[in-house]
Amino acid sequence: MNLRITGLYLRLRRFRDWLIAQFLFGIIAILQCFPANAGLAFADWLARTLGPLTPRHRLALKNLQLAYPEQSPEWVRRTARANWGQMGRIAAEYVYLDQLFDYEPGQADGEGRIDVDGVQLFEELRDRKGPFIFFTGHIGCFELLPVCAATFDLEVTALFRQPNNRYIAERVAGARVVKGGHLVPSRAGAARTLAARLDEGRSIGMLVDQKFAKGVPGTFFGRACKTNPLLPKLARQFEAEIYPVRCIRLPNGRYRLHLQPRLELPRTDDGDVDIAASTQLMNDVVEGWVRETPEQWMWFHRRWQV
Secondary structure, three states: OHHHHHHHHHHHHHHHHHHHHHHHHHHHHHHOOOOHHHHHHHHHHHHHHHHHHOHHHHHHHHHHHHHOOOOOHHHHHHHHHHHHHHHHHHHHHHHHHHHHOOOOOOOOOOOOOEEEEOHHHHHHHHHOOOOEEEEEOOEEOOOHHHHHHHHOOOOEEEEEOOOOOHHHHHHHHHHOOOOOOEEEEOOOOHHHHHHHHHHOOOEEEEEOOOOOOOOEEEEEOOEEEEEOOHHHHHHHHHOOEEEEEEEEEEOOOEEEEEEOOOOOOOEOOOOOEOHHHHHHHHHHHHHHHHHHOHHHEOOOOOOOOO
């Protein structure tokens, strides 16, 4: 009897996932009928409208209250709603990535949709041997970062987490094709793939701001959290250089990509990379980014156990 109930539950969950995926695919089909600006604006409006009706909205409000106890309830509500608009844009940006990235090396700020800070650093890294590790967070349009690296002829193997919905995951995997780079889903064997790239003197990219149950204890916005220590462990093993990079949205449908100078990781007394201190340093970098543009970070995921 229990097996029958379990089987029914699994079938119902698959059917639910299929329905959600079909709804999302329908929205994508509608977006493909619009030019980029109109499609992004529509996705922003739709997410601001529907997002607050979902259970995840309560989590977003709670997380904002925890991170910004000094802010008013009105600020928290306004930021959470704006955050849904940003999340809608993330979904729509998959449709328009080829149209959005119009940057050409040598292009001055303001000439297109994309401004790039750190051009000289991109060129320097392209012209010398790695290994290099780039890290970012779920802030702004992070999907443009591998595209930008490829524009500067930097081959980056990027680790990404697949959606839980397998139907959406299959579609996303097909859409995440990056010229000049590779994408590795976050699952068993992924660390070996990244290590192999670094061993060859190549570059890898990682998102570092998700909860990791078996991670290193630290803090984020002053609250206890656990973070995946893979990046500093790889940096220690291969003596790889670490570079923070982010992409934020600007007004009028524009973007700014920022490659920051090399991050010097804390060391132990014997000269090795300090894993715990380095993991905390990454948290601090991402927190600084989030404080600059709080509406552009993913507040509805469980970074803390709340």
